[in-house]
Amino acid sequence: MNVLEVSDLSCGYGATEVVSGVSFSVGAGECLGVIGPNGHGKTTILRAISGLVPPWGGSIRLQGRELRKCSPHSIARFGLAHVPQGDMIFPDLSVEDNLNAALYGAGKWRDRRRVIDEVCGVFPRLKERRGQLSMTLSGGEKRMLALGRGLVLDAQLLMIDEPSLGLAPRVIAEVYERICHMRERGLSMIIVDESPARLEGVADRLCLIDAGRVIEVGPTADMLEHEKVLETYLGFSVDEEGTSP
Amino acid sequence: MRSDMVQVLYTAVVLGSTYALMASGLTLIWGGLRFLNLAYGAVFSVGAFAAYWAVSTWGLPAVAALPVGFATSAVLGAIVHVGVFRPLLKRPDGQTSTLVAGLGVALFLQAALVIQFSPRDRSLPALVEGSVHLPGGVVASASAALVVGAAVITLTILGTFLTRSRYGVGIRALANHRDGAELLGINTGRLVLLVMVLGSGLAGLAGVLLSSFYFVSIGAGFTALVKGLIVTITGGLGNLRGTLIAAYLVGLVESSVSLWLGARWSLPLLFAAVLILLVARPQGIAGRISFEGR
Numbered sequence: 440m441n442v443l444e445v446s447d448l449s450c451g452y453g454a455t456e457v458v459s460g461v462s463f464s465v466g467a468g469e470c471l472g473v474i475g476p477n478g479h480g481k482t483t484i485l486r487a488i489s490g491l492v493p494p495w496g497g498s499i500r501l502q503g504r505e506l507r508k509c510s511p512h513s514i515a516r517f518g519l520a521h522v523p524q525g526d527m528i529f530p531d532l533s534v535e536d537n538l539n540a541a542l543y544g545a546g547k548w549r550d551r552r553r554v555i556d557e558v559c560g561v562f563p564r565l566k567e568r569r570g571q572l573s574m575t576l577s578g579g580e581k582r583m584l585a586l587g588r589g590l591v592l593d594a595q596l597l598m599i600d601e602p603s604l605g606l607a608p609r610v611i612a613e614v615y616e617r618i619c620h621m622r623e624r625g626l627s628m629i630i631v632d633e634s635p636a637r638l639e640g641v642a643d644r645l646c647l648i649d650a651g652r653v654i655e656v657g658p659t660a661d662m663l664e665h666e667k668v669l670e671t672y673l674g675f676s677v678d679e680e681g682t683s684p
Numbered sequence: 685m686r687s688d689m690v691q692v693l694y695t696a697v698v699l700g701s702t703y704a705l706m707a708s709g710l711t712l713i714w715g716g717l718r719f720l721n722l723a724y725g726a727v728f729s730v731g732a733f734a735a736y737w738a739v740s741t742w743g744l745p746a747v748a749a750l751p752v753g754f755a756t757s758a759v760l761g762a763i764v765h766v767g768v769f770r771p772l773l774k775r776p777d778g779q780t781s782t783l784v785a786g787l788g789v790a791l792f793l794q795a796a797l798v799i800q801f802s803p804r805d806r807s808l809p810a811l812v813e814g815s816v817h818l819p820g821g822v823v824a825s826a827s828a829a830l831v832v833g834a835a836v837i838t839l840t841i842l843g844t845f846l847t848r849s850r851y852g853v854g855i856r857a858l859a860n861h862r863d864g865a866e867l868l869g870i871n872t873g874r875l876v877l878l879v880m881v882l883g884s885g886l887a888g889l890a891g892v893l894l895s896s897f898y899f900v901s902i903g904a905g906f907t908a909l910v911k912g913l914i915v916t917i918t919g920g921l922g923n924l925r926g927t928l929i930a931a932y933l934v935g936l937v938e939s940s941v942s943l944w945l946g947a948r949w950s951l952p953l954l955f956a957a958v959l960i961l962l963v964a965r966p967q968g969i970a971g972r973i974s975f976e977g978r
Contacts, residue, residue, distance in 0.1 A: 491863055515869035527864030529857045540857040543850040544869025588868060 761884020920971020
């Protein structure tokens with residue numbers, strides 16, 4: 440059974456439709472990479488799935504449960520963790536309290552010591568910064584904290600929006616290393632990234648989005664060889680970009 | 685120590701505690717919800733009048749005024765939030781609308797109190813009796829000591845609640861980033877209601893404590909709002925530690941000016957001092973200028 444089924448999803452802002460007729464699915468333990476040019480609806484799709492943007496039409500099912508009319512906090516409690524673009528960490532709270540906030544939301548407050556120790560095991564940097572205000576963290580550390588909060592939720596599906604955004608190449612490599620570590624736990628994932636090359640070795644399949652529509656979905660290796668498609672929609676070939684996680 | 689110095693310090697501590705109590709609910713509401721609740725002063729008065737009514741009608745002991753004042757204002761806060769603020773906060777111009785609506789609610793409640801109780805001042809029986817002699821010949825009343833003690837206890841409990849409890853962590857997360865909190869499974873709608881209930885309850889509690897010290901009056905709510913705003917803004921909006929420091933600083937400025945220059949100079953010089961502070965440090969004593977993602 441698929442963890443997530445999105446069928447014919449459409450949504451937008453005001454009167455402008457940004458996403459139209461999008462359908463895809465994520466299987467248990469699978470990692471789906473969502474790629475496409477900037478401003479073509481990738482982030483909006485994730486926001487619609489997690490309830491931050493109300494869907495106009497279509498259906499979103501998590502483990503068979505319809506999410507369309509649910510609030511973001513209910514969706515999170517049903518088992519969907521969304522690490523959004525910009526991280527949305529709480530700057531006035533310490534690293535530990537950022538993680539505590541996720542534990543409160545997940546209804547696991549009593550286990551907080553154990554769960555936070557576990558998360559710090561995956562993200563050792565957070566352990567070093569545990570008592571520090573999160574506004575004082577570097578960009579890479581903030582991303583780790585956002586990923587750590589996603590892990591605390593112990594979700595059925597983890598959606599990560601642009602994990603490499605605004606980070607130096609060395610930090611991007613570290614972030615992806617941590618993501619691979621999270622994948623080893625058997626977590627189902629959706630990762631949005633502008634660069635398909637970064638998803639090589641991480642995502643099982645890639646979904647190419649353009650102008651708010653799904654253009655192509657396929658196994659990562661096949662999609663990365665589909666240069667004509669990538670050139671058409673991203674304006675460069677994989678070889679030219681040459682970045683790898 | 686000179687007796688006038690003792691008198692200044694004593695008045696500063698009592699006034700500071702009074703202002704800290706007045707501002708505690710306002711700080712909680714601003715800290716949690718990021719909007720100024722201008723109905724706060726009227727909710728403060730309603731708590732005091734409800735306690736006066738319960739004590740004088742049912743002959744309850746004076747100490748029962750405290751839970752009555754807290755509960756009445758807390759319920760009123762919930763009603764005002766659900767009936768007025770919540771629908772307005774969903775609109776894009778929510779911040780401005782709630783400001784105006786808060787003023788409207790305040791006028792409505794004030795008029796209702798005048799109709800029900802007449803504009804005459806009332807007095808609550810003193811919660812405690814007696815006095816204590818301080819060095820320098822200054823006599824401190826037990827009621828004043830109660831206000832100081834209540835301010836310390838209330839703010840300590842509030843501070844501990846916000847930093848140690850799971851609801852406190854949730855409220856601080858909500859204040860930082862509402863969508864971020866929702867994505868973590870936090871029911872922010874329920875927390876907003878909790879903040880309104882607690883903040884309004886604190887207004888009622890302060891109303892009762894201060895009415896047993898001064899009078900139960902319609903105008904006391906307005907004074908509480910103005911002094912509460914001065915302290916909250918000076919302290920750094922939404923910052924509990926800053927509020928506490930500001931409350932005692934404002935008390936010290938007022939008491940020193942009153943003693944050495946005369947009471948008529950206390951408010952003008954207080955406002956001048958607050959203006960100078962805010963020009964030099966717009967974020968207040970302990971506030972921060974801006975935060976990402978709010």
